[in-house]
Amino acid sequence: MDWLFLDAAFTGGSRDECSAKAGGACWAVIGERLNLFTYGFYPVAERWRVNLSLVLLIFTLFPILFEKAPYRKYALHIAVAFPFVTAWLLVGGLGLTPVETDQFGGFMLTLVIGITGIGFSLPIGILLALGRQSKLPAIQIFSIGFIEFIRGVPLITLLFVASTMLNYFLPPGVTFDLLLRVLIMVTLFASAYMAEVIRGGLQAIPKGQFEAADSMGLHYWSAMRLIVLPQAIKISIPGIVNTFIGLYKDTTLVIIIGLLDPLGIGRASLADTRWTGLSTEVYLFVAIFFFISCFGMARYSQHLEKKLETDHKR
Amino acid sequence: MDPRASLSRLWRDEHSRSVIIQILAVVLIFGLFAYLVRNAVVNLEAIGKGFSFGYLQEPASYDINQHLIEYSSRSTHFRAMLVGILNTLLVAVSGIVLATVLGFSLGVLRLSKNLLASKLAHIYIDYVRNVPVLLHILLVYGIIVNTLPVPREAQSLGDIAFLTNRGFFLPKPIFEPLFLVILGLFAAGIVFTIWFRRYAADIQRKTGEHYPVFWISLGAVLGIPLISYFLIGGPITFEIPALTGFNFSGGMVVRPEFTALWIALSLYTAAFIAEIVRAGIISVNYGQTEASLALGINHGRTLNLVVIPQALRVIVPPLTSQYLNLAKNSSLAIAIGYMDIVATIGGITLNQTGREIECMIIVLLLYLSLSLLISFAMNIYNKRIRLVER
Numbered sequence: 001m002d003w004l005f006l007d008a009a010f011t012g013g014s015r016d017e018c019s020a021k022a023g024g025a026c027w028a029v030i031g032e033r034l035n036l037f038t039y040g041f042y043p044v045a046e047r048w049r050v051n052l053s054l055v056l057l058i059f060t061l062f063p064i065l066f067e068k069a070p071y072r073k074y075a076l077h078i079a080v081a082f083p084f085v086t087a088w089l090l091v092g093g094l095g096l097t098p099v100e101t102d103q104f105g106g107f108m109l110t111l112v113i114g115i116t117g118i119g120f121s122l123p124i125g126i127l128l129a130l131g132r133q134s135k136l137p138a139i140q141i142f143s144i145g146f147i148e149f150i151r152g153v154p155l156i157t158l159l160f161v162a163s164t165m166l167n168y169f170l171p172p173g174v175t176f177d178l179l180l181r182v183l184i185m186v187t188l189f190a191s192a193y194m195a196e197v198i199r200g201g202l203q204a205i206p207k208g209q210f211e212a213a214d215s216m217g218l219h220y221w222s223a224m225r226l227i228v229l230p231q232a233i234k235i236s237i238p239g240i241v242n243t244f245i246g247l248y249k250d251t252t253l254v255i256i257i258g259l260l261d262p263l264g265i266g267r268a269s270l271a272d273t274r275w276t277g278l279s280t281e282v283y284l285f286v287a288i289f290f291f292i293s294c295f296g297m298a299r300y301s302q303h304l305e306k307k308l309e310t311d312h313k314r
Numbered sequence: 315m316d317p318r319a320s321l322s323r324l325w326r327d328e329h330s331r332s333v334i335i336q337i338l339a340v341v342l343i344f345g346l347f348a349y350l351v352r353n354a355v356v357n358l359e360a361i362g363k364g365f366s367f368g369y370l371q372e373p374a375s376y377d378i379n380q381h382l383i384e385y386s387s388r389s390t391h392f393r394a395m396l397v398g399i400l401n402t403l404l405v406a407v408s409g410i411v412l413a414t415v416l417g418f419s420l421g422v423l424r425l426s427k428n429l430l431a432s433k434l435a436h437i438y439i440d441y442v443r444n445v446p447v448l449l450h451i452l453l454v455y456g457i458i459v460n461t462l463p464v465p466r467e468a469q470s471l472g473d474i475a476f477l478t479n480r481g482f483f484l485p486k487p488i489f490e491p492l493f494l495v496i497l498g499l500f501a502a503g504i505v506f507t508i509w510f511r512r513y514a515a516d517i518q519r520k521t522g523e524h525y526p527v528f529w530i531s532l533g534a535v536l537g538i539p540l541i542s543y544f545l546i547g548g549p550i551t552f553e554i555p556a557l558t559g560f561n562f563s564g565g566m567v568v569r570p571e572f573t574a575l576w577i578a579l580s581l582y583t584a585a586f587i588a589e590i591v592r593a594g595i596i597s598v599n600y601g602q603t604e605a606s607l608a609l610g611i612n613h614g615r616t617l618n619l620v621v622i623p624q625a626l627r628v629i630v631p632p633l634t635s636q637y638l639n640l641a642k643n644s645s646l647a648i649a650i651g652y653m654d655i656v657a658t659i660g661g662i663t664l665n666q667t668g669r670e671i672e673c674m675i676i677v678l679l680l681y682l683s684l685s686l687l688i689s690f691a692m693n694i695y696n697k698r699i700r701l702v703e704r
Contacts, residue, residue: 138336142343152685153678154642160660160677165670168357169350249446256649263449270456279456287445287453294444 029275030285036265037285040105046097050108053086057115065300083119101179105260107289112179113251113261117186118244124187125194125243126233130224132195133202143195150192156253158185163257182254190247197243201236202228234308241301245294252290262286354671369667370395376662378653380569391663398658399680405575405654406641406684412580413640414633417587424592435588442585448646450582455574455650462570476555479570483555486566492546496539503534510534571652575644583640587633594629595621626699634692638685645681655680 018026030037039047060082063075071078090112092098104112131143150158162181170176205228213223233240255264266282269275275282324330358365370392377387382400385393423435442450459479463469468476468483476483507530514525555567598621606616647654648661655677664673 136332136336136339138339142339149682151638152682154645154656154681156645156648156656157660157674157677157681160656161674164664165674168354168671170357171353172357172360245444249444252446252448253646255448256646263446263452267452277460279460280453283449283453283456287449290446290449291441291444295440298444 025281026278027281027285029269029278029281033265033269036269037106037262039108040260040265041103042105042108043097043099043103046092046099049089049092049096049099053089054111056082056086056089057111083116101177102259104179106265107262109254109259109261110248110251113183113186113254114248116183117190117247117251120187121190121194121243121247122240124191126198126229128191128195129198129202132199147192147195150189151196155186155189155250156256158189159253159257161185178257179259182257182259186247186251189250190243193243193246194240197236197239198232200239201232201234204235205231237301237305237308241297241304245297248294248297249290262289358671363668365671367672369663369669369672372667374663374666376666378658380572380653391659391667394663395655395659395676398653398655401572401652401658402641402644402647402654402656402680402684405572405579405644405647405652408576409579409583409640409644410637412576413583413587413636416580416584417636418591420584420588421591421595424588425595439585439588442582443589447578447582447643448649451575451578451646451650454578454581455570458570458574480567481570482568482573484566484568485552485554488552495546496543499539499542500535503536503538506534507531569652571647571650574650575647575652579640579643582643583636586636586639590629590632590636591625594625597628598624623699630692630696630699634689634696637688637692641684641688642681 162185213227374394462479465478606620648657660677
């Protein structure tokens with residue numbers, strides 16, 4: 001505690017200035033680099049676009065997360081439009097100055113990867129889970145193969161695949177942006193785990209529900225959409241949120257292939273001779289950021305579980 | 315009948331429709347594969363690279379600071395790969411052991427009636443679970459490197475072991491040939507114990523007679539080898555590390571990279587294991603404990619014979635996936651420069667030889683086999699503890 005606050009120095013131009021003032025932690029490094037930690041190397045003049053995206057994100061999430069939002073009717077439309085609008089805002093083009101994706105960084109990069117992964121891994125995961133439970137052997141084998149392969153290897157090796165050898169498999173002359181390749185890999189990785197979580201939910205649905213849907217004359221997709229999936233997803237909410245949290249935490253791995261998320265910015269700051277040796281301060285700061293977002297997600301899922309509890313209490 | 319109607323009938327019939335969908339899926343996926351492979355072939359030809367694993371026989375010409383088997387920069391890439399595999403296995407196995415011990419203790423603490431202990435465990439678990447593992451690794455590594463002294467001012471533990479930021483220097487045991495006798499006795503003790511346990515259980519089932527199994531096993535496994543160790547006259551000598559110049563030489567060194575990775579992975583996984591253990595113990599109905607106590611079985615035996623066997627059934631399947639996660643997370647070694655399989659074959663060898671596809675195939679296959687191995691072992695264990703239904 002003393003080290004954290006009482007003996008800590010909050011201002012100063014270097015580590016030596018800090019230790020001259022106080023014997024505890026040196027938080028000045030965070031203050032000086034706060035912009036870097038937030039935006040990465042996004043051009044200063046264009047940062048309003050990042051801020052606007054964040055506002056849009058909150059505007060989009062609000063009706064999804066809270067029932068009482070006034071414009072909840074349009075939540076789905078907004079959610080579908082959101083990725084396109086934000087992608088345009090962040091990357092540019094069509095009237096906005098283009099920004100290279102290697103200038104993305106900091107918390108903003110974490111949010112970009114995390115939210116893309118979360119948004120796309122759920123639908124893909126549902127499809128994979130249905131594929132694995134499918135009665136069609138070919139579909140089932142492909143789903144199982146895909147899921148088990150992805151679950152058997154670490155994410156970092158997949159990111160290496162994305163950064164080193166994926167370009168060999170594309171037609172000559174076509175190159176993918178590194179961030180895009182990372183986004184695809186992170187999404188695929190998370191959807192394999194998501195598929196297993198949802199499969200657990202699907203297996204918990206009594207067979208009678210499927211039979212009832214069949215006898216109502218519903219065809220496969222309607223039966224799944226109207227009867228089976230709502231129940232299965234409700235059961236698997238804790239697992240789904242755990243997968244989201246895992247994915248969100250795994251976004252830090254991108255520093256190993258050279259993208260600069262907060263952890264990468266932190267490591268780069270430590271390489272600066274003025275701040276060398278302050279690893280504890282820098283890493284604790286990043287840890288707090290992750291703790292707040294992950295803990296928030298966990299708490300929201302507990303709230304959701306309670307809200308969706310439709311069983312009679314014993 | 316016109317062809318359009320028959321086509322639509324084909325689509326309406328469930329059997330033929332499923333055949334059509336599957337054929338489409340197979341064609342689509344194999345088509346995609348063929349397309350990707352063709353692209354790779356064309357691309358590799360364009361830059362004049364073939365596809366071969368011949369480079370594994372060439373000298374690696376880089377150093378690996380921690381090697382469990384003989385290795386020098388003149389060794390081949392294949393040798394470097396073996397060193398990497400062993401380093402991965404070392405950190406995975408030691409991590410699994412430490413994480414299990416810590417996780418079970420934390421899980422029990424979390425259920426403790428002592429409010430302070432259970433709250434502290436709760437806070438710790440919440441913090442660790444909500445922060446990325448890579449961050450833990452870097453943090454622990456940073457603490458080790460920045461707070462431990464340089465070798466010249468090493469923290470000495472009784473002048474035989476030294477803590478420094480270049481690693482922990484420990485005395486290195488040198489085994490004399492007679493030590494094999496003790497190893498043999500130790501192995502014989504284990505075999506004897508396994509047999510004796512079965513025998514004692516058999517006797518107990520038939521006659522109700524109790525043997526002091528624990529003490530006899532302890533004597534067989536540890537007692538006899540220890541006594542003979544001193545009788546022979548201690549066939550182990552220690553090489554004590556000594557400060558020469560800027561660093562220690564001699565003795566055994568545990569690198570800070572290994573320590574950081576090992577501790578961080580264990581602490582991280584332990585938090586998840588603790589929650590699993592807690593859920594497992596809660597899942598055993600308290601009536602079971604009460605019934606056992608009512609039968610006059612004491613608390614220790616109640617825990618061992620009634621609660622834990624039932625809790626294990628709930629604990630083991632998710633525990634398996636935590637072990638798998640730990641093994642896979644060990645690949646983050648590369649962030650702090652621990653030379654595991656990703657850092658050797660997927661890192662330096664890949665950059666030196668430019669054989670991206672071959673190197674990544676090796677790494678992916680190794681992790682797949684490691685995962686399969688762990689699941690296989692845990693599945694066998696799971697079968698043994700499963701509820702026997704009659």
